[in-house]
Amino acid sequence: MASNDARSVIRLPAMEVPKASDVLANELRERILSGEYSEGTPLPPERELVVQTRMSRTTVxxxxxxxxxxxxxxxRAGRSGGAFVQQPGGESVASSLDLLIRGRHLRLASVHETREAVEPSCARLAALHHTPTDLRRLDVTNDEVAAAENLDDFLRANVAWHIAVAEAGHNEILTGIMMALSRAIYTTTNNEGFVNEQVRSIAxxxxxxxTRAVAERDPDAAVRRMARHVHSYAAAALEADSRTEISVADH
Amino acid sequence: MASNDARSVIRLPAMEVPKASDVLANELRERILSGEYSEGTPLPPERELVVQTRMSRTTVxxxxxxxxxxxxxxxRAGRSGGAFVQQPGGESVASSLDLLIRGRHLRLASVHETREAVEPSCARLAALHHTPTDLRRLDVTNDEVAAAENLDDFLRANVAWHIAVAEAGHNEILTGIMMALSRAIYTTTNNEGFVNEQVRSIAxxxxxxxTRAVAERDPDAAVRRMARHVHSYAAAALEADSRTEISVADH
DNA sequence: TTGGTCTAAAGGTCTGACCCAATCTAGCAT
DNA sequence: ATGCTAGATTGGGTCAGACCTTTAGACCAA
Structure with a gap:
């Protein structure tokens, strides 16, 4: 090698040859993210993309x-089906967080830690930015929590209320994070049976x-109360299954 | 519609017919997430999966x-290549958050709001859970921040320090979130030119x-100081480009 | 009205071939 | 022996073309 150094002065950097499908995906992704195509815009049919890009249908x-x-x-399949542009929402963040949590078998503590970090801030933003519609939704969902007759109904309504708080803050990033955490907590708290009548009425x-703090636009109180609520809930859940790892969710 | 309600009492839920490729993907995903296969385990070659599943290679x-x-x-391609099991890491969360931020053209404020919500808690966890290695890394990366000679070096080192804080907290969910936020802030703060000598030395x-609070295992101080730091940084950044949306990152 | 049938458009799947990349190995040259 | 090069091998990547399935719409028949 060293003896060849003088052979030519030309030096080239290490190169990567991307896959054809990645090239096309990147191109389309950039266009979609740039906002060039609005939500719902149909992409050309696969066979049309084939002739335009001169790639094979497999690649497309x-x-x-x-x-x-x-x-x-x-x-969507079928006539007038095809690929339609969609701006990514909180669900994709939620599902990737879900994979992380399930794949790494993260301890329940990690999820609750994260929730304790995030949710009080959601409450704060909700107090600052909520609309009348948001308030109504908080009341409705909490009524459902109170009216729940079995464990599953309770958990579902509980998640709905917490997500309503996040959405009242009108921050889509935090909302996406909360959706993911809620899903994880939902699948773990289920089957645990630590949710008794007392826990529910306290919740x-x-x-x-x-909700009152939010309605009165008192961010500090909202943070304080939410922090206390989440912390005590987490403590109860952790006590109920100490040192347990997240079990695989039923699909 | 209403007149048809009486035609039959039978009600069926909307059904979904999954695609073959999804069926296989779900099957493999469940197995991977369950921990049945450890990191690095090779999946069978594509052609082998074809004979096992009796699906076509396209589907596989x-x-x-x-x-x-x-x-x-x-x-990986090439002989002894193939598909290898990998537990999902923070990067996948980061990239999906990245898509969300870029795709929705979220206001810079949303990103900073989220960061102000998350990062103080990272500091708190770092104060509680850090190891000597973590501390060293905090010092090293901050030295790089101080030594940076141009804007890009500064931003890079800055991101590295903040991620080091997150990792010192040993919570992978929060780490993933911080990685995503940092990436977004990095691409937006760049080119803005509000980072002058004064901002840098303050940082x-x-x-x-x-770092001192973390080293002294003083979680409250860590939270307070980090909150102040992040808040002032955010305020400065927001002032520098008020009401601006996140520009498309250069790839 | 209600249900059947047909057609066209579009995605979903299959087959089989060939191309490229990475690795291993046998054999040749020194 | 040593070292290197030329296949051989194993694997993913791409292509071309056919056929199946799903859906929308139109038209027809009871």
């Missing part, structure tokens, strides 16, 4: 599949007190 | 592509004071 389809998994397009009261 | 490949995008496998001092 792999590119579309990539974008679909990333939540950037939605694909309902805590929710009401947070 | 689409399934593998899905898992690859979700960060559950890594695919270095703030980092040192947070």
């Amino acid at each position: 389809r792999e590119a579309l599949r990539i974008l679909e998994v990333q939540g950037l397009i939605r694909i 309902v009261r805590a929710h009401r007190s947070v | 490949r689409e399934a593998l592509r899905i898992l690859e995008v979700q960060g559950l496998i890594r695919i 270095v001092r703030a980092h040192r004071s947070v």
